[in-house]
Amino acid sequence: MMRMPEAGFGVVPVERARSMDGLTLFRAIRSGRLPAPPIARVLGxxxxxxxxxxVTFAYEPVLDHYNPIGSVHGGIAATLLDSVMGCSIHTxxxxxxGYTTVEIKINYVRAMTERTGEVRAEGKVINLGSRIATAEGxxxxxxxxxxxxxTTTCLLFPI
Structure with a gap:
């Protein structure tokens, strides 16, 4: 499992990202040929x-992401799921x-703490239409x- 891409973190130049299909873009980020987005560094x-x-992402819960009641804030789980679901569509x-999230629905089942250990978020496309796509995570x-x-619903558009 690769934690830190060799290219580090940064922003892929917009024109370069626009010229690549989604699967090629994410494979390049995964392999370290292109930088991972800054949010990956911020959230770990x-x-x-x-x-x-x-697409799957891995994450190890940390104390810095705790809410006041002693567990990882639900926004971390929501962000991981929103990201992998959207990225699965992007592939x-x-x-x-391009695409943007129109709606997400998240169901929380168990809390994460720093004792949970490494977790995996998996996103899979359910349907890809000409203007709307859906995915599950x-x-x-x-x-x-x-x-x-x-689940997510994303709007597709030319960029």
């Missing part, structure tokens, strides 16, 4: 796997096509226990 997650219509997009611990799950 990394791309674990990338394939057509499916199916041709060069010059699951967040699990290392034993495969479900922590949270969700």
């Amino acid at each position: 997650f990394w791309i674990d796997e990338v394939e057509d219509g499916r 199916k997009l041709e060069a010059g096509t 699951r967040l699990t611990d290392s034993a495969g226990k479900l922590l949270a799950h969700g």
Whole structure:
């Protein structure tokens, strides 16, 4: 599993990102040929796997992400799921096509703490239309226990 891409963190130049199909873009980030986005550094997650219509991220819960009641803030799980679901859709997009989240629905099943250990968020495309795409996501611990799950609807548009 690769935690820190060799290219580090940064922003892929917009024109370069626009010229690449989504699967090629995410494979380049995963391999370290392109930088991972800054949010990955800030929240401490990394791309674990990338394939057509499916992306997984890994994350290790940390004390810095705790809420006042002693567990990782639910926004971290929501961000991980929103990200992998959107990225799974992005892997199916041709060069010059963008997307944005229109709606997400997250269900929390178990809390994360720093004792949870490494977790995986997996996003899979459900449907890819010409203007709307949907995906589902699951967040699990290392034993495969479900922590949270969700769905997304994304709007597709030319960029």
